[in-house]
Amino acid sequence: MDDTGVVYHQNGNGHHRLNGHHPVLVLNSNYEPLNVCNIRRAIVLVLNGKAEVLEEYDVMISSASDAFDAPSVIRLVYMIKRPYPRVKLCRREIFIRDNFTCQYCGIQTRDLTIDHIIPRSKNGPHTWENLVSACKQCNHRKGGKTLEEARLKLATTPREPRASRYYPIQRALNRQVNGDWLKFIPDYEPTIDSPRS
Numbered sequence: 001m002d003d004t005g006v007v008y009h010q011n012g013n014g015h016h017r018l019n020g021h022h023p024v025l026v027l028n029s030n031y032e033p034l035n036v037c038n039i040r041r042a043i044v045l046v047l048n049g050k051a052e053v054l055e056e057y058d059v060m061i062s063s064a065s066d067a068f069d070a071p072s073v074i075r076l077v078y079m080i081k082r083p084y085p086r087v088k089l090c091r092r093e094i095f096i097r098d099n100f101t102c103q104y105c106g107i108q109t110r111d112l113t114i115d116h117i118i119p120r121s122k123n124g125p126h127t128w129e130n131l132v133s134a135c136k137q138c139n140h141r142k143g144g145k146t147l148e149e150a151r152l153k154l155a156t157t158p159r160e161p162r163a164s165r166y167y168p169i170q171r172a173l174n175r176q177v178n179g180d181w182l183k184f185i186p187d188y189e190p191t192i193d194s195p196r197s
């Protein structure tokens with residue numbers, strides 16, 4: 001037992017300190033997935049009456065006075081309000097938005113660069129509307145020119161993509177989706193890391 005009042009897990013070989021190998025899916029009180037936490041945090045929430053256990057791992061947790069199954073999915077008792085999730089503006093998310101396709105010539109490739117439509121040298125901003133995926137040839141051709149100067153046309157008008165409802169926990173979900181979790185994330189699809197054909 002440590003200062004949180006918990007805890008070690010038991011297996012046939014005795015007691016071991018809990019580690020990060022048992023992530024816990026945290027649901028809002030309306031069952032909307034909120035985040036993924038470690039087992040220690042989940043147990044503290046449950047013991048403090050702030051969450052209830054919906055699914056369990058087949059692993060026993062014990063403290064000095066108690067023993068119970070390790071939670072796998074917990075649900076908060078009170079509704080948490082959070083801002084509408086927005087997709088982080090970064091290279092990877094721009095490639096995903098553009099389906100790994102050069103927005104000038106239409107080639108689909110993993111070998112993409114980011115092009116500023118209004119060049120940085122002309123004070124083009126770092127925004128969803130001014131950044132597109134471009135193959136190296138097109139980016140080179142465009143260089144520090146505007147669209148008109150380079151005589152290039154965009155395939156689509158770039159916009160900020162809508163975040164999926166699972167965006168805030170996507171990274172955690174991509175690492176490990178436990179079988180017990182699937183019914184709580186019914187339309188979840190792992191992040192696309194390659195083009196949709």
Ligand SMILES: [Zn+2]
Pocket residue numbers: 102103104105106107134135136137138139
């Ligand atoms: Zn191109």
